Amino acid sequence: MTALPFDDRDGTIWLDGRFVPWREARLHVLSHGLHYGGAVFEGVRVYGGRMFKSLEHAERLLSSARELNYSLPHSADELDAAAREVVRREGIVDGYVRPVAWRGSEQISVSGAGSTPHVAIAAWDWPHVFSADAARAGIRLRTSKWRRPDPATAPVRAKAASLYNICTLARDEAEAAGYDDALLLDLRGGLAEATGANLFLVIDGALHTPTPDSFLDGITRQTVIALAADLGIEVVERRIEPGELDRAEEVFLTGTAYEVQPVSGVDERTYRVGKVTAELAAAYARLVRSAS
Numbered sequence: 106m107t108a109l110p111f112d113d114r115d116g117t118i119w120l121d122g123r124f125v126p127w128r129e130a131r132l133h134v135l136s137h138g139l140h141y142g143g144a145v146f147e148g149v150r151v152y153g154g155r156m157f158k159s160l161e162h163a164e165r166l167l168s169s170a171r172e173l174n175y176s177l178p179h180s181a182d183e184l185d186a187a188a189r190e191v192v193r194r195e196g197i198v199d200g201y202v203r204p205v206a207w208r209g210s211e212q213i214s215v216s217g218a219g220s221t222p223h224v225a226i227a228a229w230d231w232p233h234v235f236s237a238d239a240a241r242a243g244i245r246l247r248t249s250k251w252r253r254p255d256p257a258t259a260p261v262r263a264k265a266a267s268l269y270n271i272c273t274l275a276r277d278e279a280e281a282a283g284y285d286d287a288l289l290l291d292l293r294g295g296l297a298e299a300t301g302a303n304l305f306l307v308i309d310g311a312l313h314t315p316t317p318d319s320f321l322d323g324i325t326r327q328t329v330i331a332l333a334a335d336l337g338i339e340v341v342e343r344r345i346e347p348g349e350l351d352r353a354e355e356v357f358l359t360g361t362a363y364e365v366q367p368v369s370g371v372d373e374r375t376y377r378v379g380k381v382t383a384e385l386a387a388a389y390a391r392l393v394r395s396a397s
């Protein structure tokens with residue numbers, strides 16, 4: 106829980122090409138994006154004053170907006186430069202950058218035609234997703250009754266705000282039951298992901314991860330798959346049944362915010378933080394601090 110509300114802080118936010126005082130970075134209550142859930146967003150980590158994979162995140166913001174049928178009036182390079190300047194002005198060393206885009210207020214019918222897209226970029230010091238103990242020893246997941254949507258019913262390739270309703274419901278439900286996070290299945294009942302991170306199982310020493318056909322193919326997921334290849338660890342991307350959690354030796358999650366996060370339990374099952382997870386977590390920690 107953060108001490109300061111996010112709308113009442115000192116600092117500067119980039120809004121539609123201008124740097125504005127933090128408290129003045131506002132949108133109108135009659136914004137299309139607010140009423141119909143058309144916002145798209147990103148989360149980028151800052152390590153030692155440098156953003157990790159900033160350009161990839163800027164490109165994903167642009168493609169998320171395109172998936173929702175609008176285009177942003179900035180290039181990926183411009184968004185990257187703006188984010189760098191926000192980080193510099195805020196003096197962020199280890200932190201988080203949140204770009205967000207939405208349709209404006211020209212009209213408030215369901216049709217999005219004619220609405221002007223807006224973009225904002227804010228950054229703040231890194232607050233950690235889980236407690237330091239949980240991050241080290243592993244977090245506990247509870248399988249949710251909520252599932253990732255059918256790609257025919259939702260823009261599943263976009264990092265779209267509307268897809269997070271299910272994540273918030275699932276996360277709140279898991280926390281109320283004493284767990285750290287929720288594990289969501291896909292439409293057909295296969296394993297999918299957590300509420301803000303992708304899923305990996307270690308089975309017979311190899312990495313198994315669900316095919317991202319109804320959820321985000323995370324930038325961290327792709328990074329960890331490449332690191333595993335470098336380390337000579339076999340990676341299998343496939344449909345995975347929930348029952349296969351019974352024979353997993355290790356389980357972990359990946360995400361910009363979660364990094365490589367060990368899982369110590371799923372429902373009644375327990376796991377230790379094993380060798381493969383530790384090796385990949387260490388490789389990821391080295392990479393984020395060596396690359397920009």
Ligand code: PMP
Nearest residue numbers: 300301302303323324325360361
């Ligand atoms: N799935 C969901 C639902 C997420 O919110 C995230 C975090 N963006 C991820 C997966 C992982 O994506 P990334 O590694 O690009 O942060």
